[in-house]
Each structure stands twice: as structure tokens, then as C-alpha cells.
């Protein structure tokens with residue numbers, strides 16, 4: 001048993017590691033993306049987190065990404081970290097990276113498989129400590145799930161042309 005209910009400061013430190021707080025205080029790629037060609041909104045009612053992900057997808061890759069939102073430090077820093085990771089990457093790689101990110105919480109993605117190593121997800125690996133706090137995993141996953149929705153919305157549009 002770990003000290004989940006122990007209320008130790010060690011546990012809190014683990015949850016809010018410095019890199020997480022840095023992204024929360026100074027988020028990367030936050031704001032409106034005027035030339036976005038797809039977007040999606042995500043909410044995590046358990047915690048009150050909201051994320052909007054805006055993408056410019058060109059040539060099967062994420063040309064630009066921005067997010068807006070509010071909520072807890074985990075959800076907002078996860079979104080900031082995610083934008084750093086996915087910018088400029090191919091859609092198929094981004095899907096794989098989302099599966100890698102889920103893996104750090106012990107979640108196997110039913111839709112996408114991954115062979116991408118952990119260091120490919122950059123700062124996002126700092127969220128690994130959230131694994132010990134199951135209710136907060138939804139906070140960490142919110143931006144990535146919203147991202148995947150946004151990509152799907154784009155694929156639907158392309159498919160209907």
C-alpha cells in the first residue's frame with residue numbers, strides 16, 4: 001500500500017512537480033488559433049476542468065496548435081505540455097504518442113497502439129506521478145482526449161468532401 005490517504009507532503013510534491021507548476025503558471029501555446037481548421041471542446045465534470053483544442057492540420061500533420069481552458073493545475077499543465085509535444089508532428093505519430101501518454105497511467109488505448117518511447121512525450125512524462133491518484137488521471141487525459149476528438153472531427157470533414 002502506498003500512502004494515498006496519508007496526507008504526507010511527499011505525496012503532494014509528487015503530484016505537483018515543479019515542471020507541472022511551470023506549465024500551469026506559464027502555459028505554452030495558450031490562446032485562440034485564428035486559422036484553425038478543426039477544434040474540439042472537452043470537459044471533466046468531476047473536477048470542473050475545461051479544455052478547448054484548436055488545430056491547423058495540413059499535409060497530415062499538426063501545423064499549429066493552441067488551447068484555451070480553465071481548471072486544475074494537472075489539466076491545464078497537461079494541455080500545455082501536450083501542445084509542445086504534438087506541434088509539427090504527423091497525425092499518425094500524434095495518435096501513437098497519445099497511446100504512449102496513456103500508458104504512463106497504466107491505460108491501454110483500445111484504438112491506437114504505440115511503439116514510441118517515453119521520452120517522445122517530453123515534459124508530459126512528469127505527470128506520471130498522477131497515476132497514484134486515480135481520480136486525477138481524468139484531469140491529465142482531458143487535453144489528449146480532446147485533441148483526438150478534434151483530429152476525428154477533421155477526418156470526418158475530409159471524408160465528406
Ligand code: ZN
Nearest residue numbers: 047049072139
Ligand atoms: Zn482537474
